[in-house]
Amino acid sequence: MSLAPTNITEPSAVRSQTAQLSIRNVTKVFPGKKDLFSKLTGKARRNFVAIEDINLEIEPNTFVSIIGPSGCGKSTLLNMIAGLSSISGGEILLNGYPITGPGPDRGMVFQNYALMPWMTVEENLRFAVETVNPKMSKKNRDRIIKEHIQLVGLAGAEKKHPHELSGGMRQRVGIARALAINPQILLMDEPFGALDALTRGFLQEEVERIWEQQRKTVIMITHSIEEALLLSDRIIMMTRGPAARIDEILEVPFPRPRKRETIEQHPLYHDLKAEMESHLYRETRAVEEARIQR
């Protein structure tokens, strides 16, 4: 758990919180199977170096996307930042303190929503807020829950259960829940990956609107070039694995607030898009070639 303090405040206020994240020489090795039984049954495996020597400084109040070929280690890196996966080498510091486990200073949004199915929308948020801040008064808690339900456009759906909601609405709950604990950093692992194209577009615009209000540090994994260009200040492009690393970091200079139609008119939009396309194509092709040679 990080030692950095967390206070829950108004969601609508632009935060003065700082969240400097330093990723230093980070490596992740998944141990192989080397026990006698695995050897005898021919199932022994070597250690697998997923990512190697990642160095990255994430400034406060920036929106950062991570993009790279499938299986390169994006989720592995995000899970280490979340404290859900151990770090094999190097360190990750949040405001100077090493991350050693999950903590309320980091909110997570998952692709599959990860809501409690037996709880209503309101109860899902209440559970998160109560867990993080058990001593908060009921009045404050109710206010925070109400504000966050409104923030994501779910007013009127408070008493519904996840199975009564569309995918887009479920992810709105996921985002509201992550923000309601007032994390310093919002971590999103392909948050729109399970949604249809139209809903995905709407939700991207919602996230852009919310980000303009809150300016929270966000780290998002995505496979979508357009999504990364719409939302990010910086785009981290990873190489293929094993031993994946950062290939290049793109600065996205489009003024905010952003609209899809306007950024597409920016003189740099097509250059940045082409650079990302060629990076992804090159890395993915190399993965496929390696697969065929195996």
Ligand SMILES: Nc1ncnc2c1ncn2[C@@H]1O[C@H](COP(=O)(O)OP(=O)(O)OP(=O)(O)O)[C@@H](O)[C@H]1O
């Ligand atoms: N628990 C584990 N044990 C062994 N290997 C693992 C484990 N988790 C992930 N890996 C391997 O580490 C590599 C990186 O996986 P990861 O899920 O981080 O990639 P990713 O870039 O997020 O993929 P995708 O874009 O497809 O979601 C993959 O080769 C994967 O098979």
